[in-house]
Amino acid sequence: MTNDEIIEKIATVLAEEFEADPAAITPDAPLMETLELDSLDLVDVVVLINQNFGVTLKGPDFVGIKTFQDFYDLIIERVNGSK
């Protein structure tokens, strides 16, 4: 999977699951606020990422994640081994 493919898939599944406007999901947009996520929702983010990428995130992985780009970088690193 290319990095662009990963980014597109993340944006698509998050928008669909959390019923967000896809246009609001931009690299610099804040992840939590844009998707209106609370701590319970983060559990579902973990499930979604596992289902779609086979990657298992843990709570500490979210430390420092502010924007969608931060999150894309995390997943790309886990899937492809680098940003």
Add this chain to the structure above:
Amino acid sequence: MANRVVITGMGIYSCIGQNLDQVRNSLHEGVSGIGLDPARKELGYRSALTGIVPRPELKKKLDRRKRVCLPVQGEYAYMATCEALENAGIDADFLAAREVGILYGNDSSAEPVIHGVDIIREKHDTAMVGSGNIFQSMNSTVTMNLSVIFNLRGVNFTVSGACASGSHAVGMAYLLIKQGLQDCVICGGAQEINLYGVGSFDGLGAFSIREDDPAAASRPFDRHRDGLVPSGGAATLVVESLESATRRGAPILGEILGYGFSSNGDHISVPNVDGPTRSIRMALREAGVGIDQIGYVNAHATSTPIGDYNEAMAIADVFGSCRPYVTSTKSMTGHEMWMAGASEVVYSMLMMQGGFIAPNLNFEEGDEASSRLNIPNRRMDVGFDAFLSNSFGFGGTNSTLIVRKFN
């Protein structure tokens, strides 16, 4: 001084209709809600018979967080409660201003439990179960979800009393209001319908296997009954003190006069005559009405050989020569289990309002016990002013409610 307790709202989501108008029509016309779920046979069920209830579409009604926490019986309960609140004239402002409670009967949530355990076994990672599963899995799922959805601030817990759960929930709401501890309580019962909820029940051989004619399978009191038909859905009643209802100009649909209860102290699954008899007598005593004032008895009768026989004996013993009309609406709905005690109050209320008694479908020939009762197998266009509703459950739990037209 004890408060008088009235019903000011009702809502129903069942296999004979998904709102009051549809259900009223089904009762009037004697329509069965029973069908087949072939997938049950693939799972090893002895019987594919079940009440058929469409799944509500809630995407435009509730946000994602609220939806992911709701199991199917919670969805049914949400629909029934929306209808009940609407016709009780209760809106969000009222709920915000008052301490309205919720007491709901529910005694299982099998599908999310099984689904969650399956994931843990496969993934060996509990996080993969997702955020909604715990809230769907607990017995208190209906009350915990509806109290959040409707911002309820009064009493809040679930009543688990097997197949009498819904009836006990209404009874508990009645007692809290009668004693002045609550002004208004949303109460009812909910029952899941899915592939897993009644598998172990099916394994006991308790279900009818008359699969060639689903509408004829549930035949309470009939000599040739061969077991119950599992069903489900949800029913909600808004129960309120007369003073509260009068003050806000609410529609008063009926008055709860009495609640009786008892435990058989006997076999875990085989009912007896003594326990139900004591429950019926207690309800009559609490209501302060004579047996001649009960125009209609909505029986628990589920279409099992021993259960119907013993209930018929109990009713016949209590009512003697009075012989009020007795039917089991389970002949149309199947056994709505945790929901039944509440839904059967709704069904009886609709009949009392409409001046008719729905037929006890499939009652063709009585046995030694049911022949002692006055059981119509066609609709009776007769009015009645008060009814008695029985609900019994595993472990020998019994509940009886008496409701009268308000005057």
